[in-house]
Amino acid sequence: MMANHHPSNETLRRFSDGTLKSGPRIVVAVHVGGCPHCAERVAEFEAIGGAALDEVAPVDMSDTAYEHLMARVDAWDGKADADTIAVPRRAELGIRLPEALDGCGVGPWRWIGPGVRWSKLEVPGDPQANLMLLKVAAGRKLPEHTHSGREYTQVLSGSFADERGRYRPGDMDEADSDVQHQPIVDATGECVCLAALEGHMRLRGFFGRMIQPLLGG
Amino acid sequence: MLVEVAAAQDRTAFAALFAFYAPRVKAFMLRFGMTAPVAEDLAQETMLLVWKKAAYFDPSKAGVSTWIFTIARNLRVDRLRRESRPLAAVDILDPSDEPEAPVSGEAVVLTIEREERVRRALALLPSDQATVVKLSFFGEKAQSEIASELGIPLGTVKSRVRLAFGRLREILDDLK
Numbered sequence: 001m002m003a004n005h006h007p008s009n010e011t012l013r014r015f016s017d018g019t020l021k022s023g024p025r026i027v028v029a030v031h032v033g034g035c036p037h038c039a040e041r042v043a044e045f046e047a048i049g050g051a052a053l054d055e056v057a058p059v060d061m062s063d064t065a066y067e068h069l070m071a072r073v074d075a076w077d078g079k080a081d082a083d084t085i086a087v088p089r090r091a092e093l094g095i096r097l098p099e100a101l102d103g104c105g106v107g108p109w110r111w112i113g114p115g116v117r118w119s120k121l122e123v124p125g126d127p128q129a130n131l132m133l134l135k136v137a138a139g140r141k142l143p144e145h146t147h148s149g150r151e152y153t154q155v156l157s158g159s160f161a162d163e164r165g166r167y168r169p170g171d172m173d174e175a176d177s178d179v180q181h182q183p184i185v186d187a188t189g190e191c192v193c194l195a196a197l198e199g200h201m202r203l204r205g206f207f208g209r210m211i212q213p214l215l216g217g
Numbered sequence: 218m219l220v221e222v223a224a225a226q227d228r229t230a231f232a233a234l235f236a237f238y239a240p241r242v243k244a245f246m247l248r249f250g251m252t253a254p255v256a257e258d259l260a261q262e263t264m265l266l267v268w269k270k271a272a273y274f275d276p277s278k279a280g281v282s283t284w285i286f287t288i289a290r291n292l293r294v295d296r297l298r299r300e301s302r303p304l305a306a307v308d309i310l311d312p313s314d315e316p317e318a319p320v321s322g323e324a325v326v327l328t329i330e331r332e333e334r335v336r337r338a339l340a341l342l343p344s345d346q347a348t349v350v351k352l353s354f355f356g357e358k359a360q361s362e363i364a365s366e367l368g369i370p371l372g373t374v375k376s377r378v379r380l381a382f383g384r385l386r387e388i389l390d391d392l393k
């Protein structure tokens with residue numbers, strides 16, 4: 001299945017150089033994991049990172065750095081260190097979650113309006129991640145709205161459509177603040193999306209208006 | 218060289234990798250605005266992971282510099298996330314690092330081609346644009362430093378970054 005809607009080049013670049021915030025990074029990781037086209041773009045950007053690393057003017061390490069490192073190598077038992085971060089609580093949502101969400105806490109489905117439920121996802125170490133799952137009933141139309149910040153929405157199952165086209169599983173919708181849209185979930189079935197909002201702006205985007213009071217923003 | 222580190226836990230080969238990459242990873246961290254002790258610590262962590270993960274290095278996915286860049290990038294992102302927490306044993310030997318299938322010669326060739334194509338494209342880019350592209354991999358701080366050095370607003374630097382990447386994209390597509 002080939003995706004028709006992809007993250008922008010700028011987003012893929014920020015994903016590759018590590019400057020994309022954790023919420024959007026996870027949404028993009030899910031997309032890239034299923035999209036060979038974007039995976040190749042990311043590989044290219046990472047290769048630019050490799051070239052940049054080769055050419056940066058080196059800065060001397062301290063005199064004892066190598067000795068210290070080899071002492072740690074000697075002390076290593078050959079096993080992977082256990083991650084000391086506790087596994088967060090995960091509610092059973094009745095759907096198969098992408099692997100990129102493995103370390104995340106998963107909240108239960110909560111009703112936020114007729115035919116619309118959401119689950120808050122917790123990213124370890126980043127309470128401001130603004131990452132969530134959304135489940136919208138078939139045929140449900142959402143109020144027309146504008147964005148005040150960029151939204152990243154990856155379709156996991158079902159589909160929705162707006163003025164810009166139809167979004168199916170594997171597609172990612174990256175909507176800037178100037179996008180005005182009125183997504184309608186297709187009549188064939190409910191739609192589950194993974195969504196992240198950038199920054200701490202007022203949420204007005206895809207479902208954001210409804211979620212705003214719940215996030216306490 | 219990395220292959221020797223992995224196969225024989227060859228310390229001579231690793232010492233050469235350390236001499237080349239550790240000071241560059243440190244420079245990379247410094248440009249991101251880390252203090253010198255933190256930059257050095259992250260360079261050490263990066264090289265420790267290079268040692269531990271040498272056996273997982275998959276030449277069908279990336280060249281050595283690109284692979285080390287991604288390790289350094291992940292550690293930097295991880296450090297930022299955990300800054301407010303007690304320092305955990307930052308280690309990420311996740312199962313996805315393991316090559317799923319025997320590495321195919323074809324995939325390795327494709328990777329070598331990609332690495333060569335990217336480096337040729339960077340060489341074909343006008344030098345000021347190539348500089349902007351590479352600096353953009355060192356984060357916002359590097360960009361604001363260019364801005365103050367050149368006496369131009371940060372917004373102008375950002376639009377130059379976009380332009381430079383647009384041009385790079387065209388060259389990369391031409392080289393395919």
Ligand SMILES: [Zn+2]
Nearest residue numbers: 003006035038
């Ligand atoms: Zn894609």
